[in-house]
């Protein structure tokens with residue numbers, strides 16, 4: 001990519017204000033494909049060649065949008081050309097005067113996926129076939145746990161709650177990777193770690209590190225993604241990693257054990273401001289830091305969104321604004337209790353589903 005950047009100085013000097021590309025070989029959606037400006041997902045072309053289908057126009061922050069699938073198929077050697085054609089399209093047609101709309105998704109939204117596809121084709125030096133047979137399910141996956149790889153060894157996904165380790169723990173990760181595996185450590189989109197090429201899985205599972213950073217964590221630990229936030233991010237209104245730990249403790253205490261298996265696939269994403277680094281709108285429950293005030297004082301608060309499900313092509317919607325942190329913990333607890341009791345499913349955790357559930361009981365979310 002660096003070579004490409006040097007060659008194409010003009011293009012890379014006139015990027016939109018943010019530019020995110022994903023190339024995934026995985027059949028599941030472990031990369032949040034639909035939230036990217038440009039994405040390549042595994043597909044088979046008409047002649048049986050393996051390559052990628054192309055998606056464009058996803059993004060979050062102020063004006064979130066789910067990417068459209070384009071009618072294009074590229075072989076791996078043509079991915080760079082497609083990225084170049086996309087940047088040329090943005091350079092030629094994008095809005096560089098107004099920062100608020102200086103994102104590729106805005107152009108895709110304005111022109112529509114068919115016109116964008118035409119513009120890309122016009123800027124490629126060869127004919128590009130239409131989309132191939134998709135080998136991508138779009139289903140949510142976090143890759144935690146023990147999985148056999150193609151070589152007879154294993155990949156072990158460890159849950160790193162809040163995605164934060166100390167420097168000493170990183171050295172321990174390196175030791176584990178070298179002692180038990182092929183030395184490979186992959187960082188996942190959900191802030192977890194995958195150790196690759198593991199020979200003796202049982203020996204790895206006996207390591208004390210895995211008592212804390214577990215391949216089979218509980219559903220609450222597994223659900224939470226928290227952004228960098230305070231004290232390391234200058235935009236942060238609050239420290240979402242600490243809030244995340246507090247929420248896990250609260251849920252462990254207040255959600256009954258019975259029925260917790262119904263929480264499999266739960267996602268709770270927590271961002272410290274509107275930038276959405278933790279992809280709040282991709283979770284069934286999204287929490288975003290804000291402030292609230294009464295007659296006497298300001299205090300930290302949270303906005304709550306419900307219903308994000310990229311597999312269903314749906315972003316979460318904001319249902320509560322400026323709730324106190326305590327009220328928010330209680331609301332989340334009530335929703336998850338209802339799921340554990342079988343009164344709601346995770347698919348019902350949407351504004352409509354949760355709204356109907358609480359109004360039948362004569363209360364609102366925190367009532």
Ligand code: HEM
Nearest residue numbers: 017018035058059060061062228232233234275276277279
């Ligand atoms: C101190 C650290 C960070 C700062 C200052 C920061 C800043 C920002 C800003 C300003 C935006 C809004 C972009 C826009 O409006 O177009 C943004 C969006 C985003 N950031 Fe971060 N970020 C930080 C860390 C991270 C990390 C660690 C990740 C993930 C690994 C991340 C993932 C994202 C994502 C997914 C978005 C949404 C992009 C979109 O709108 O499509 N950020 N970030």
Ligand code: SF4
Nearest residue numbers: 227233236272273277
């Ligand atoms: S969401 Fe906001 S607070 Fe969190 S890391 Fe991104 S910019 Fe910082």
